[in-house]
Amino acid sequence: MLFNPDIERLPLPQLRALQNARLKEQVQYVYQRVPFYQQKFDALGINPATFRGLEDLPQLGFTKKTDFRDNYPFGLFAVPQQEVARLHCSSGTTGKATVVGYTAEDLGIFAEVVARSLAAAGCRPGMKMQNAYGYGLFTGGLGIHYGAEKLGLTVIPVSGGSTDRQLQLLQDFRPEIICATPSYAQVLAEEVKRRSIPLEAINLRYAVLGAEPWSEAIRHQVQQGLKVEATNIYGLSEIIGPGVSQEDADERGTGSYIWEDHFYPEVVDRETGEPVAEGEYGVLVLTTLTKKAMPILRYWTGDITTIYYEHSYKRTHVKMAPIRGRADDMLIIRGVNFFPTQVEDIISTLDHVSPCYQVVASRQGSMDEVEISVEVDEQLMRQLGLETLTEEVVQQHECLQKLKGAFAKKIKDNIGLSMKVTLLGCGQLPRSEGGKLSRVKDLRNL
Ligand code: ADP
Ligand code: K
Structure with a gap:
């Protein structure tokens, strides 16, 4: 099932045209509203009025984690605070927390891309989902939550941890879906085995795992241990949160679709910053095309991956390989x-x-x-x-x-x-x- 088939299967020429139009608009928007980008464009000699779109994108330089820190807390916002519907912080894997904000419209897009992701993962309206992502400042819990509601799932908002309760609810409420970090899904799989809980006592069919790098070996362990089809969800606070890309349950192991009508991906050389050829590994750089509260141009994710198109796939959007690690993790x-x-x-x-x-x-x-x-x-x-x-x-x-x-x-x-x-x-x-x-x-x- 495709949540939004018209967009998910949009022919590439039309997808490019849509991205181009949105990018031009986003560039003008940030120039008018975010002093950080205004100063940057002026310094680079970029005139938003003559900016041609995707072909000129590489001229914009990069936005980095340090730019968030330098503009802490609200310096990168493009709307007055009254228009910000929600704030989140990144979980702070590296250094001081990063603040991000959303308008009501942004939250709608966040829910949309998560709904698409969950549908690709195998989830169907009417199923129950146990959400073991952390609720709170971290984007994972609430991000998944609203996308799941939008898809029409029954959400069980357990949050992370409390393994006893997780296992109890898996047996009592019998959800078909679990969302968790892969390392926590491993813990649940191990505990099911250790406590000799029969697999018939739980009703899981799908596990949606993300927020950290994981491997085929972990997939195997979780799939066996919880009797599920496990897929990869990827995202980051600076861009929106989880739901930037998602693996399709029927295409497991072939990479994750990036929802590129909202997030434009590039892969660049980690040393030179120059774009690499399709299929080569480098740093993933993402540009928001529709964000209102906090549009971000060419964000240097630090995540090492490669992107590629394959015509046999169900959707037209580009795929990314599993993250090999962060550039700074290397x-x-x-x-x-x-x-x-x-x-x-x-x-x-x-x-x-x-x-x-x-x-x-x-x-x-x-x-x-x-x-x-x-x-x-x-x-x-x-x-x-x-x-x-x-x-x-x-x-x-x-x-x-x-x-x-x-x-x-x-x-x-x-x-x-x-x-x-x-x-x-x-x-x-x-x-x-x-x-x-x-x-x-x-x-x-x-
Ligand atoms: P941080 O972890 O830096 O505090 P976030 O909570 O926003 O910030 O996490 C975003 C980062 O988490 C990504 O840049 C990436 O490194 C990692 N990440 C998220 N999902 C995945 C995934 N499915 N596979 C690998 N890494 C992931
Ligand atoms: K993360």
Whole structure:
């Protein structure tokens, strides 16, 4: 089901024309209303009256996270405060919170793109959805909530955390849909198993997961553990919140549609800022085409991905690959660029390792060291009659030593770096408490 088939299947020439018209309007709008953009355009010699649209877009430079900070709290707003219907803050993965605002019209668009996303994820009017995204200042909870209502779902606004209650409601209310961060969905899947809750006792069919990078290995775990089809939802506060892009349940693994009638995507080289060819990886840059309270031109998301069109897909909108990490998440270890998600790709090729891992980078003298901790799966732990693992225990079991060696070798072969591997038992690594889980610790510059 397509929530808005006319737009989602709009032929590309018409989609481009719509984007062009909207962009020109948005450029004039910010020039008149936001001093930050006015000064910027003047400095760059951009005249909104002669701005030609998409072809001139690269001339506008970038808007960065620091611009939000420098204009904290309301400096980037384009409307008087009375016209702002809601404020949100980003969850602050990096540094001080970012404030964003919405007019009533913006909130309507937010609900529309989330409704489209949920429909693409498999949700249908009349289904029940347990929303385990955090409610509050973070855009996730309320963003999903209003989109779900717009689609015609029955929303159960549980918010994140409270695993006992989540599991109880899954059994009592029998929702077909769960929305959560992937790391929290993993926790729910693990708890269902640990508490021996029979899969018939829950009625889930779809999981809509986002807010942090995740992998096919995590998808597999959640799909098996909760008996769902799990799809990826992506977004960021600076642009609107969740619902910038969404994976279709029938096209899982082929990337997520970007709702490009509202958000115009570009991918640029992380060093030079120049556009890269279709299909190449770089930093995703997004421009809002319809926002009123806080229009943002060429936002440097820091997220590394690639975008591509494929005519066989259900919709005409461009797709983006899963986020490989943030440009600022990338670790440079002994001169080698390395994304922690590469570890996940390797884990998915190994037997008896679960997709729970932690990467810790530290400095020993002048040498960068990386330690990767992974959990051995339950099956092998049970076979060995073990509850927890320590270095000593691993030493005593040949199969664990082999597993550790195989993992270390794959890392060396695929990433080109030697890393210390630590094997742990199920449950020994930190779990999400309802929100995002930080799997990467860089202790080098502390
Ligand atoms: P922050 O996390 O910076 O506080 P937000 O809460 O707005 O701000 O989160 C936006 C960021 O979260 C994105 O730029 C991206 O890095 C990450 N993110 C959101 N959804 C996904 C997803 N589906 N896959 C990977 N990363 C995601
Ligand atoms: K996020």
